[in-house]
Amino acid sequence: MKNILFDKKEFIKCVKENVKTLYRKTMAEASEQEVFQAVSYAVKDVIIDNWLATQQTFDKEDPKMVYYMSMEFLMGRALGNNLINLTAYQEVKEALDELGFDLNTIEDQEPDPALGNGGLGRLAACFMESLATLGYPAYGCGIRYRYGMFKQKIKDGYQVEVPDNWLKNGYPFELRRPEHSFEVKFGGYVQAEPAENGRTKFIQKNYQSVLAVPYDMPIVGYNNNMVNTLMIWDAEPMECFELDSFDKGDYRKAVEQENLARNLVEVLYPNDNHIQGKELRLKQQYFFVSASVQRAVARYKKYHPDIHKLYEKVTIQMNDTHPTVAVAELMRILLDDEGLTWDEAWAITTKTCAYTNHTIMAEALEKWPIEIFSRLLPRIYQIVEEINRRFLLEVEEEYPGNQYKKDKMAIIHDGQVKMAHLAIVAGYSVNGVARLHTEILKNQELKDFYELYPEKFNNKTNGITQRRFLYHGNPLLAEWVTNKIGNDWITNLSHMEKLAVYVDDPKAQQEFMQIKYQNKLRLAKYIQEHNGIEVDPRSIFDVQVKRLHEYKRQLMNILHVMYLYNKIKEHPEMEFYPRTFIFGAKAAAGYKNAKLTIKLINSVADVINNDASIDNKLKVVFIEDYKVSNAEWIFAAADVSEQISTASKEASGTGNMKFMLNGAATIGTMDGANVEMAEEVGKENMFIFGMSSDEVIAHEQNRDYNPMDIFNQDQEIRQVLMQLINGFYSGNDTELFRDLYNSLLNTQCTQYADTYFCLKDFRSYAEAQERVEKAYRDEKGWAKLVMLNVAHVGKFSSDRTIQEYVDDIWHLDKVKVTVTEQ
Ligand code: Z2T
Numbered sequence: 172m173k174n175i176l177f178d179k180k181e182f183i184k185c186v187k188e189n190v191k192t193l194y195r196k197t198m199a200e201a202s203e204q205e206v207f208q209a210v211s212y213a214v215k216d217v218i219i220d221n222w223l224a225t226q227q228t229f230d231k232e233d234p235k236m237v238y239y240m241s242m243e244f245l246m247g248r249a250l251g252n253n254l255i256n257l258t259a260y261q262e263v264k265e266a267l268d269e270l271g272f273d274l275n276t277i278e279d280q281e282p283d284p285a286l287g288n289g290g291l292g293r294l295a296a297c298f299m300e301s302l303a304t305l306g307y308p309a310y311g312c313g314i315r316y317r318y319g320m321f322k323q324k325i326k327d328g329y330q331v332e333v334p335d336n337w338l339k340n341g342y343p344f345e346l347r348r349p350e351h352s353f354e355v356k357f358g359g360y361v362q363a364e365p366a367e368n369g370r371t372k373f374i375q376k377n378y379q380s381v382l383a384v385p386y387d388m389p390i391v392g393y394n395n396n397m398v399n400t401l402m403i404w405d406a407e408p409m410e411c412f413e414l415d416s417f418d419k420g421d422y423r424k425a426v427e428q429e430n431l432a433r434n435l436v437e438v439l440y441p442n443d444n445h446i447q448g449k450e451l452r453l454k455q456q457y458f459f460v461s462a463s464v465q466r467a468v469a470r471y472k473k474y475h476p477d478i479h480k481l482y483e484k485v486t487i488q489m490n491d492t493h494p495t496v497a498v499a500e501l502m503r504i505l506l507d508d509e510g511l512t513w514d515e516a517w518a519i520t521t522k523t524c525a526y527t528n529h530t531i532m533a534e535a536l537e538k539w540p541i542e543i544f545s546r547l548l549p550r551i552y553q554i555v556e557e558i559n560r561r562f563l564l565e566v567e568e569e570y571p572g573n574q575y576k577k578d579k580m581a582i583i584h585d586g587q588v589k590m591a592h593l594a595i596v597a598g599y600s601v602n603g604v605a606r607l608h609t610e611i612l613k614n615q616e617l618k619d620f621y622e623l624y625p626e627k628f629n630n631k632t633n634g635i636t637q638r639r640f641l642y643h644g645n646p647l648l649a650e651w652v653t654n655k656i657g658n659d660w661i662t663n664l665s666h667m668e669k670l671a672v673y674v675d676d677p678k679a680q681q682e683f684m685q686i687k688y689q690n691k692l693r694l695a696k697y698i699q700e701h702n703g704i705e706v707d708p709r710s711i712f713d714v715q716v717k718r719l720h721e722y723k724r725q726l727m728n729i730l731h732v733m734y735l736y737n738k739i740k741e742h743p744e745m746e747f748y749p750r751t752f753i754f755g756a757k758a759a760a761g762y763k764n765a766k767l768t769i770k771l772i773n774s775v776a777d778v779i780n781n782d783a784s785i786d787n788k789l790k791v792v793f794i795e796d797y798k799v800s801n802a803e804w805i806f807a808a809a810d811v812s813e814q815i816s817t818a819s820k821e822a823s824g825t826g827n828m829k830f831m832l833n834g835a836a837t838i839g840t841m842d843g844a845n846v847e848m849a850e851e852v853g854k855e856n857m858f859i860f861g862m863s864s865d866e867v868i869a870h871e872q873n874r875d876y877n878p879m880d881i882f883n884q885d886q887e888i889r890q891v892l893m894q895l896i897n898g899f900y901s902g903n904d905t906e907l908f909r910d911l912y913n914s915l916l917n918t919q920c921t922q923y924a925d926t927y928f929c930l931k932d933f934r935s936y937a938e939a940q941e942r943v944e945k946a947y948r949d950e951k952g953w954a955k956l957v958m959l960n961v962a963h964v965g966k967f968s969s970d971r972t973i974q975e976y977v978d979d980i981w982h983l984d985k986v987k988v989t990v991t992e993q
Pocket of ligand 1: 288289290291292294442443444445491529530535604633821822823824825843
């Protein structure tokens with residue numbers, strides 16, 4: 172087996188050679204960025220052999236494949252994790268040491284490919300990694316955005332968005348594959364023409380088109396030679412001579428097509444759990460979906476004569492409704508290109524496509540105005556109309572004369588195309604991402620569809636990959652775990668259970684907490700360097716990192732900090748265990764209250780961090796530019812994990828699992844996957860508070876909650892709220908935080924005051940925080956509690972999640988890859 176990584180000498184030679192050919196430099200002259208590139212190309216060399224071998228295995232064994240279609244893949248840096256999965260991390264570290272470079276510093280040179288917003292995109296990345304590690308054939312399909320998630324700067328306490336030009340130095344782990352390009356057509360009109368077989372042919376005329384060119388990124392499985400592919404599509408202008416003959420020499424159109432190609436993949440929409448309904452976004456969706464479905468069908472046809480059995484070799488998972496045009500695109504290909512009848516095409520499509528729902532937040536449900544949809548995708552719109560027409564006949568049959576049902580369930584209604592309805596009707600599986608979330612889908616949001624198609628609904632509780640979030644992110648703890656229980660946990664996280672025997676062992680407890688302390692030092696240094704704030708590593712690190720959204724209640728967290736500060740000021744003698752409240756969050760650029768919450772956190776930090784009178788009992792830190800790479804350090808250093816969404820609103824959460832894996836205790840509501848975490852580790856080993864989802868839903872339905880009652884009765888809450896509008900944290904500017912105050916209390920300004928029940932849950936939250944403090948003071952008790960959390964984290968590996976998708980939805984077979992010299 173040729174594998175330079177296992178030969179230190181060869182590897183060093185290869186890196187030197189790369190520096191020479193890429194930059195005409197010696198190692199001594201090369202910059203860290205250049206060394207990063209040289210090392211990455213050396214690593215890619217090894218990956219390529221495994222990648223080739225994997226593709227050859229696919230060609231030979233002809234396995235079924237999943238095409239995981241997602242607008243977002245939040246991959247994070249590749250170098251470190253590729254080395255880990257090649258089991259070459261240690262060797263390469265030593266080789267670089269010999270060359271006088273530190274691997275961590277070299278890893279730091281890699282841009283953080285941030286082609287996603289938050290949970291949904293990071294889940295897709297964890298899934299790709301688990302699929303490769305478990306040996307399942309998979310393609311990820313997405314968009315190669317020129318600019319990913321914006322970089323966040325904090326200026327004067329405000330978020331400033333800076334473009335993320337992640338490709339500027341060239342990205343070593345991608346491969347352009349122009350030979351797999353496809354044309355994607357937009358606009359124009361559809362002409363019906365009689366076909367030879369007596370049927371009608373539908374031809375799109377006077378359209379504009381772009382060329383979709385895939386870039387492949389390798390997805391390296393752990394220690395198994397498997398390398399799957401993430402194909403992300405770039406848009407290039409079609410060559411002029413390929414214009415419709417009618418349009419030849421049409422200069423204006425040629426320029427338009429160039430612009431279309433340039434704009435299409437320019438930037439990721441930076442909204443998490445919210446849609447803007449922009450035409451360009453629909454273009455992006457159809458662009459990557461059409462190219463991916465064309466590629467899937469082409470690959471199938473290369474080996475299989477009978478298109479009717481497509482579903483035996485191809486399954487398409489739609490990551491939320493964003494890629495739902497896939498069902499209509501597949502219908503179009505089967506009808507128009509393959510010449511099948513409607514019934515034949517429908518039979519295939521409904522056995523091929525499956526849908527995952529990630530939210531019940533109303534503002535995230537995709538509904539496209541038919542004006543935009545039909546103008547941009549005229550043929551696709553025709554097909555959706557026909558799907559809708561036939562579906563409504565089915566509803567009529569099931570519920571004769573029930574117009575109300577039809578209006579509620581229609582795919583096209585009220586001038587809009589409802590993508591979730593399309594996905595459910597055309598898909599063979601509908602899944603939620605945590606048990607509670609799936610139950611809410613079945614019993615509330617999608618009740619009508621559940622009653623019509625109960626067999627389609629299933630739950631797949633999310634998971635995370637321990638290779639990134641423990642092995643790579645927390646090497647000290649990873650090594651400790653391996654010393655205690657061996658290294659089976661790397662590919663089977665349920666082995667963590669074996670740590671349970673150590674939870675009462677004083678030596679093990681001490682080792683565990685010492686590692687936590689080291690990780691806190693590492694983060695404290697990062698904070699010192701990036702924020703200029705000195706934090707005490709012995710204080711409780713209480714962390715909320717996630718996208719900024721009102722339902723996630725960062726506002727409740729900071730209001731509680733303000734409340735604590737008031738208490739400490741009023742009762743300086745009071746016992747109080749020093750705490751560092753750490754936040755990290757990006758707000759969508761147009762989300763006013765979210766951005767104002769960031770400003771509030773920074774303003775509170777300014778006041779509290781500079782008040783010498785409180786004796787460093789409280790510190791508040793806002794970490795700039797929260798992203799996958801610094802997340803790994805943050806999880807490793809956390810004592811307390813804030814998972815405090817209004818119950819029913821967080822579909823699952825995945826940060827919660829990453830904290831648990833790294834030995835933090837959760838303070839949280841009974842929401843999303845927190846419910847299942849409590850089931851695994853026991854409620855007594857978490858700090859649960861707040862209303863249940865049933866209580867929240869009841870208040871929403873009865874509209875019987877008035878936050879003014881709390882404001883009037885609770886003096887301490889009232890004091891905190893007044894501090895939002897009396898200039899206490901805003902240099903006497905009483906208006907700066909007025910909108911936040913209004914969002915909590917004023918029904919004139921928002922439809923419902925305190926939509927997310929921050930004040931309603933406040934007391935229960937504060938009380939849970941007191942329990943946290945009390946528990947933390949008991950050193951042994953705390954060590955035991957967090958060790959129990961780690962011991963019971965097994966369920967939350969994305970390996971388990973993927974195995975469930977495979978067993979219940981995809982039905983894939985594992986392949987084994989052996990590498991021979993090429
Ligand atoms: C997103 O990150 C999530 C849901 C969305 O619904 C959109 C985005 Cl960009 C359309 C998150 C959920 O909020 C979170 O609870 C969940 O853990 C994550 O998806 C992965 O399922």
